[in-house]
Amino acid sequence: MSQRCTASHCAEPVAGYSVYCEAHKRTLRRHGHPLQKAITLAELKPYLDSITARRTKNPTNPTWELLRGRWLALSAHAAASLDSHAAGAITTTYERQTAEQLLALGDTVAGDVVIDTALAMFSMWEQWPTRFKSDRAFIYQLSRRVRALSEIHTGSHWSAKDGRMKRTYRDAPPKTLECFGASLRVAFGLAGMRMAELDKKDAEGLKAERQELSDALKDLK
Ligand SMILES: [Zn+2]
Secondary structure: OOOEOOOOOOOOEOOOOOOOOHHHHHHHHHHOOOOOOOOOHHHHHHHHHHHHHHHHHOOOOOHHHHHHHHHHHHHHHHHHHHHHHHOOOOOOHHHHHHHHHHHHHHHHOOHHHHHHHHHHHHHHHHHOHHHOOOHHHHHHHHHHHHHOOOHHHEEEEEEOOOOEEEEEEOOOOHHHHHHHHHHHHHHHHHHHHHHHHHHHHHHHHHHHHHHHHHHHHHHOO
16 A cells, blocks of 8 residues: 555655655645645735835834845845856856846846835734744745746746636746745845834734723713
């Protein structure tokens, strides 16, 4: 009898030497964990909206300029590593792909959009940790959402079921997704966590204010 997939509640036979079936093996490659589901734009939206509101509320705070500087530094580092590769230095495929994709993103998407998406992902991770199956799954989702900002990472195909053209997402190899996400984490992780803290503080303030009003209403004569 062949081995069964070890992903939770899965009864499918394993694929080759994997401990997972074909489907769970594929999900592991794409999402960093066999049970991780893609983060949708709709799920990320409240966190993105909160970052936008934070920008509006603090327009002169140096955070935004410093983060922009980090994004530029990341692009500059990517360009330098591609130059040294062209000059014959030994680089890994995933490092090279990460550098190419960072540059392509910088060419096609506004820096602030990249920054806000990354910040929103970190904020979501902090405020909704159970949505991510592991740290690695988070890094993959971070990569996927940021990469999805750029048209160059997507193609299109005809969907007979929906009767229209649909966008398809071209996957990067797992190591590239991981390397790409790790770069974003170094640049924006700390700031993203701080955004989550601020959201929590705002929510607590709102709750206290509601409680105060509810107490005051009770005392009305
Ligand atoms: Zn399975």
